[in-house]
Structures are given as C-alpha cells and as structure tokens.
Amino acid sequence: MQEIIQNEVVDKALPGDSYRHLIYEYLTKLGVSENTAEYLNMLGLLLILIIVVFIIDFVIRKILVKTFYKFASVSKTNFDDLLVANKVPRNIAHIIPLLIAMEFTPIIFRDFLNFDGVIEKGLQVFAIILTLWIVRSFLNTLKDYFKTLPRLKDKPIDSYIQVFMIFAWVAGFMSAIAIITDTPFVKFLTALGAASAVIILIFKDTILGFVASIQVSINDMVRIGDWITFEKYGADGDVVEINLATVKVQNFDKTITTIPTYALISDSFKNWRGMMSSGGRRIKRSISIKMDSVHYLTKEQLDALSGIQLISTYLEQRQADINNFNNTHNIDKTKLLNGRNLTNLGVFRKYVQTYVEKHSAINKDMTIMVRQLAPSAQGIPIEIYAFSSDKRWANYEYIMADIFDHVLAAVPYFDLEVFEYPSTLKL
Structure with missing residues (x-):
C-alpha cells in the first residue's frame, strides 16, 4: 500500500531531500524491514525537528526578550515596558520556529501523505492561534498605555478592545474550521449566514453591551473613577472598570458591584461627577x-x-x-x-x-x-x-x-x- 502511494506522488525536489533517508538507509543496513525503517525514519526526523524547533524557539525568545528589556530600560516612554509586560516579544519569537516547522514538515512526511495533511493543518491552525495571541497581547499593551494618558484613562478602552478581539476570535475560529474541513473560507462564511439568527441570539448581551459602551462613551455618561449611585443594583461607589458586558463599581464598603453595561442607558442612576468637579x-x-x-x-x-x-x-x-x-x-x-x-x-x-x-x-x-x-x-x-x-x-x-x-x-x-x-x- 505504501508503495502504491509513493508511486502516485509526483517527485518534487524539496530542501533536505538528500538527508531525509539517512536514518532509513542506516536501519536497512542493520537488517530492519523497509516498512519499519520508513516509520522509524519518519519518527526520528520528527524528533530531530521538534528538538531543533524548541532550541531555536528558546534562543530566539531569550534574545528578543533581552533585547526588548535593554531597549525599554533606556527608552523614555513606557510603551516598550508595557510590550514586555504583556509578552509581545515572547509571542513574536514563536513565529520563526513555526515557519521552520511548516517548511520541514513536508520533507519529513513526504512518504506519509495522510500524516502530512493532518500535521500541516494543525500547524496552520496553530499559526492562526499564534496570530491571535500576538494581536491580543499588543492590544492589551495599547489598553494599558492609553490608561496612562490623562485624556484617555477614564474612557472605556476595554470595551473597544473586547469587541475587536471577539471579531478576531470569531474570524480565527471560522478560518480554523475552514482549514480543517478543506472548505474555502468564502463558502464557509456564506453557509454561516444561515445561522446568523442563532449567532445574534448567542451574542445578544455582547451586542447590547457594545452599543451601550459606545453610547456611554459618546455621551460621556460614565468615566472610570466616577462616583455613581445605582439603587437598583445596590451600587454606591467609584467606577473601577468599564468593559463590554459589565461596569464594576467598588462600593465605599470595599465590596464590588457588577452592573450590565446596557443598564446605564436603560435605567436611571446618579453620577456625582458634577459635584466632584464643582467648587463644593x-x-x-x-x-x-x-x-x-x-x-x-x-x-x-x-x-x-x-x-x-x-x-x-x-x-x-x-x-x-x-x-x-x-x-x-x-x-x-x-x-x-x-x-x-x-x-x-x-x-x-x-x-x-x-x-x-x-x-x-x-x-x-x-x-x-x-x-x-x-x-x-x-x-x-x-x-x-x-x-x-x-x-x-x-x-x-x-x-x-x-x-x-x-x-x-x-x-x-x-x-x-x-x-x-x-x-x-x-x-
């Protein structure tokens, strides 16, 4: 069966082809059967690739993180410090090992097309996840940086970042499903339109929260640090966080009250900011x-x-x-x-x-x-x-x-x- 598959494959010169049968040739000389030697050759090359990828990932991560640390220590802005704190360099360091793995995987599984397809799809899905990790860590850096700016620190930055990440994760999830099922992304997206009503129902609170956070921000109804009183939810204290779904209020007794974001536009509450900004x-x-x-x-x-x-x-x-x-x-x-x-x-x-x-x-x-x-x-x-x-x-x-x-x-x-x-x- 293995020979039939090999005969159907059109030989193409790939980098490393001259070395991919070294273990196979060595084993056959020792008297190991050809079928067993092929599998052991594949497993040996896979083990070598994993070790090489881990070593390269470790070295690049150390170099990149150390370089960022040195640059952040002499830089006047705190943006690069936040990049390091949110692990942006660490996540970026995984790109080169991933590219190496994607490059050499076809060589290792040249004689095992079934395995090759599964591994390649797995690496592509991991590439999507890695991209989302990098985007999330970078957006978290932007969020932390914006909160240090006086004119932006009281804005609901969390809400906007959460909305973007929701769309990014949905797009990434759909792309991964399209890769696994060998379905073109456009066709997969078209088929998904039939389930739009279910999606809207699932993300109802998210959509309401998103619309509410925009209205709250545009109308300047609530800022982080405002003292609000919301009798319906038993809130009486300072707003400490505004995100897509909830607003967190630290009451004066140090308890935390969580209020749905859309409640700020659907119900009545009292904001004491006018008093705090007045003369008494x-x-x-x-x-x-x-x-x-x-x-x-x-x-x-x-x-x-x-x-x-x-x-x-x-x-x-x-x-x-x-x-x-x-x-x-x-x-x-x-x-x-x-x-x-x-x-x-x-x-x-x-x-x-x-x-x-x-x-x-x-x-x-x-x-x-x-x-x-x-x-x-x-x-x-x-x-x-x-x-x-x-x-x-x-x-x-x-x-x-x-x-x-x-x-x-x-x-x-x-x-x-x-x-x-x-x-x-x-x-």
Whole structure:
C-alpha cells in the first residue's frame, strides 16, 4: 500500500531531500524491514525537528526578550515596558520556529501523505492561534498605555478592545474550521449566514453591551473613577472598570458591584461627577423644632440675646426698624401679638444663617441658605443648605457634624426645643 502511494506522488525536489533517508538507509543496513525503517525514519526526523524547533524557539525568545528589556530600560516612554509586560516579544519569537516547522514538515512526511495533511493543518491552525495571541497581547499593551494618558484613562478602552478581539476570535475560529474541513473560507462564511439568527441570539448581551459602551462613551455618561449611585443594583461607589458586558463599581464598603453595561442607558442612576468637579459638596440637612417652644421675644429676652456677637448688630438694627414701624402706626404694645415683633425661631434662624456664612469650611461663592420647611407632626424643620469647600468624604462629614454640633447646642439659648420622640420605658 505504501508503495502504491509513493508511486502516485509526483517527485518534487524539496530542501533536505538528500538527508531525509539517512536514518532509513542506516536501519536497512542493520537488517530492519523497509516498512519499519520508513516509520522509524519518519519518527526520528520528527524528533530531530521538534528538538531543533524548541532550541531555536528558546534562543530566539531569550534574545528578543533581552533585547526588548535593554531597549525599554533606556527608552523614555513606557510603551516598550508595557510590550514586555504583556509578552509581545515572547509571542513574536514563536513565529520563526513555526515557519521552520511548516517548511520541514513536508520533507519529513513526504512518504506519509495522510500524516502530512493532518500535521500541516494543525500547524496552520496553530499559526492562526499564534496570530491571535500576538494581536491580543499588543492590544492589551495599547489598553494599558492609553490608561496612562490623562485624556484617555477614564474612557472605556476595554470595551473597544473586547469587541475587536471577539471579531478576531470569531474570524480565527471560522478560518480554523475552514482549514480543517478543506472548505474555502468564502463558502464557509456564506453557509454561516444561515445561522446568523442563532449567532445574534448567542451574542445578544455582547451586542447590547457594545452599543451601550459606545453610547456611554459618546455621551460621556460614565468615566472610570466616577462616583455613581445605582439603587437598583445596590451600587454606591467609584467606577473601577468599564468593559463590554459589565461596569464594576467598588462600593465605599470595599465590596464590588457588577452592573450590565446596557443598564446605564436603560435605567436611571446618579453620577456625582458634577459635584466632584464643582467648587463644593452640598450640605442639606435639617433639625426639627418643637412648635410649642416658638414664641414672641420680650424686651428682657431681646436684651439677653443681644449679647450674642453674631447677631447683636442685626438685633439692634432690626428692633429699631420694628419700633419705628410700631410707633408710626400707633401700635398698642401692651400685648406682644400687636404690630411687628421678633420671634425666637426667626432670630435663631438668622443666627444659624450668619454662623454658616462665617464658617471657614463653607464655600462662600456657592448657595448658602437656612430655610424653614413646611411644619409636620415632627415639628418645624430648619434646614441648612450650603456647600463645603472640602469634597473628600471624611472631611465633608466632619464639617457637617461640626456645624450641627454647634447648632444643636445653640438651640436652648433661644428658648427653643428640638423635637424628638418620647422614649418608652419597659418595666
């Protein structure tokens, strides 16, 4: 059978033909049968080729990687360092050994066409995989490099690279199948069109994520490093990664929440970037005053409050205006209800307004307001609305606590009471 196959083969002069029967000739001289000698000759040459390929691969890899290391150490840019870190030189070094293997394989399997076809297809498939490895490592290098650039480090580079690699792997997979089945790539691609509906169904999330990542990037909705709050997914923290399928948020308790990328355009979430890029972080908190503690101020009480430095000038001017109005209109002041009067709640509100305006940690160029909200069963809310100059979370909380510590301690000086639910004692 072997002789029939050999007779059907058209002899072609290939490099190394003069050496490929050395082992065969040596074995036949030792009395080994021709059929056995042919197989042992093939296996011997294959072993030699494998050893040579591994040695060449090792030497080239060492030389190439060492050369890149030396070049990276003297280079000013970090791009070459990232090439080494992502194993680009290491992967490129495999090209020459692969070419050597593809060149000498036909010589080794010249007399074994069945084996030759399988090995050649295997090497071609490996060439496709090696190409994808090189492309992936180079793209990872670009990704890491772009993240070091200030204008690109907050962009979803991962998404674009993942999309490209998905198409590359699909194309590589289809090429490998076409090689294995001996089907022209164009025909294989045409036949694959019939299964397009299934492919779309399989890659539905990928397609949605790709479209979403483009919209997120174009509309600048989310960047890496943004603080977002997404109540539906329980996310409240900084965005640490944006890729094709998911957005990873590191919450303030150091847990990680994973959000589908397309949820950023289909659902509502809060991005705190505007606050972080502004001049301050908002303080919006209130205390509730008991209604029955609110009353008009008598002259004696006004005299006592005039000793408070922050509002002494205000009380003097305000009381002068009120007395002038009441005298002009002949108001009977035997009852405090008549005419115009100051209340302890109004004076307290003015005191808090002045205190917040003069606080060193409050941004004076942004809104500062102390307002009275609608009364409720829990009393009258007095809300402080201002912006702290320091936006860091710990410092912001300290500033807000410092203000309300003072305000709560100041309430009794105005003969007011803070509302709180009565405690219930268990016997």
